[in-house]
Amino acid sequence: GAGVSQSPSNKVTEKGKDVELRCDPISGHTALYWYRQSLGQGLEFLIYFQGNSAPDKSGLPSDRFSAERTGGSVSTLTIQRTQQEDSAVYLCASSLQGARTEAFFGQGTRLTVV
């Protein structure tokens, strides 16, 4: 079975451009998370989707960031008018519903804003 798939694996974009990052979770996983990790830093929570519930957007750093999850499966994280400080690895994870379930991560998208 496939794991969590993220695309692209690497993205270089010019400052001011919009980017879309895609996450394909493990089939059947109702929970989906987005994090970002800057070089040498910890994981910063961005947004969490759980089934049909309203997403927890408390970690989105600004209104330039948005995410959606269509049909309870694939998710897209969009960053508008990218800035250099947006450069990081964006990690997606998915899990079954429940407090004790394991979250599986994709390999991430490395975003570089030049």
Added chain:
Amino acid sequence: RKEVEQDPGPFNVPEGATVAFNCTYSNSASQSFFWYRQDCRKEPKLLMSVYSSGNEDGRFTAQLNRASQYISLLIRDSKLSDSATYLCVVRGGQSGGSNYKLTFGKGTLLTVNP
């Protein structure tokens, strides 16, 4: 106070040493607890869940003290392959019973030397 705090490290130990990682969390309503491992430039992967009674998996022992809001990980007889960043992870406790957001500590880097 940060939601999840870990020893800042880094830890450098010789092969065969015993090493302990400590973690504290601020939300007393947190529901579940984990240790993840992240190798350099890779995604995090689950090392073990942490149960109230404490649990052991081979050379790894995890402990949880809910009263003190403290989690620990002990690695005995450390191997070169244990070199990685160890992430303390706490789940849930946000408003809404079905919010199982994962919150990560910044991680502690372990290097095991020959």
